[in-house]
Amino acid sequence: MQPMLNGATRVFAIVGDPIAQVQSPAHVTRAFAERGENAILVPAHVTPADLDAFLAGIARARNVDGIIVTVPHKFACFRHCTEVTDRARFLGAVNVMRRTADGWAGDMVDGLGFVGGIRAEGFEPEGKSALLVGAGGAGTAIALSLLEAGVRDLAIHDEDTARRDTLVGRLRERFGGAVRAGEPDPAGYDLVANATPAGMRPGDPLPVPVERLERTTFVGCVITAPAASPLVVAARGLGCRTQVGGGMFANLLGLMVDFLLAGKR
Template identity: 40%
Template sequence: MATQITGSTRILGIIGDPIRQVRAPEVWTAMFQRNGVDAVCIPMQVTAAGLNAFLEGAKALRNFAGLIVTIPHKPASLSQVASPSARARHVGAVNVIRVQDDGQWAGDILDGVGFVGGLKARGQRVEGRKALVVGTGGVGTAIAFAIAEAGAAEVAVFDMAEARAADVAARIGKTGVPSRVAAADAGDFDLIVNASPMGMKPDDPLPINLDRLKPGSIVADVVVHPRMTKLLTAAHERGCFVQPGTHMMDAQIASMASFFGFEGGAWSPEAIAQAVAA
């Protein structure tokens, strides 16, 4: 049954550039229907140059539940958030923001929470693993810090922006978990994460060299379309456990729903699967 939009319908936006690859509108709108919430999720393509103006103007919308923030706006949006969570300040990015009663943005970063939660829900451990995270934008940095907090033995990072990767490695090192800048090579790592956009397009090359990939390793991707990227397909063929980007998204929806004030109802990955299939 199609969603009926009324004068009371609240809007949850998702901003990014590009935006066509996101799965959030279909998932959130299906979940709103399932849980009896009068709201819809709308994709909004916003350029980097227009981000600040958009965020300032969006504060005026009184039926706005908030925004999910995706590539490339997670780090830049933090500067517009008056009340970021301690986690967002630590990571240097936000992926959810909402307008407070004082008219200012509050924000948090839940990607890392969702990533680790998705692995644990599928019976995979993070503790003691040597991890490589490729891509140190907002999502990659959040995942790297979450992996460190979950007890990884080491968290190495790679980014084409070498200075940014070095900064993330240094900040993770201050938490007490060994961290360094590494090549985009599976090497001797047993938890490997592509947190870059590489893999969205059919002709994208592999973001990570898998020549030395060990069977039994965990290989994960943040890309949601396609669900099984070239990286995950190749890793699966080599006997690895793979985690598509949908698991990271689904595992954080309950936390997002709470952040946006959608209390009650069912927001679990199982509920999401049932709602989207309906």
């Protein structure tokens, strides 16, 4: 079904820095059309320095009904929400926002999309050990969802040790010793999850030393461009089962659209 585009079209934006890599505009716009909505998702390249002004300005456009949030704005956009879900409040981050009578409502569903994606590829996280690389917006959500899915041992690594330790401390309040700070060595884990942008640009270093991966380890990655990140390509070369960022997005798509349209007037 082709989307309509006219004066009655409802507008949604996806905001990030950079933004050229996102695949969401076409897929979300198509999902709107499949649900009979006259709505479109457009990309907005906004730097952190301009984010506050952008959000203040876009709020004045009364046909803008929601925002999808990507790197690096997930924590900053949380502060612009007048109401959030319990999940978003715990994480202090959002990746989707919809207009309300009083401002913006926010939720953080990246983690649900990631866990749904690895399950779709045949990996069940309950009772498993996992190494998560990246404690940013997506990483915080994935950490929470993995623990809620029953991961028994979650090690988190981030080059920003203060950010890592803050996340570990927050998760320990709810999950105790099931979560700890870790190193990037992937040996011995059932699951390795990359929640960093490493691999988006040619020449990026790999987030883990792949020669330490074991064939039985499942490797998941959040990167959607390239379609198979260098980490995923290397892991497949070793015989590992994998999830690409597109698999995560396929599970995330419905969750985001459900949230955005829940406030439909």
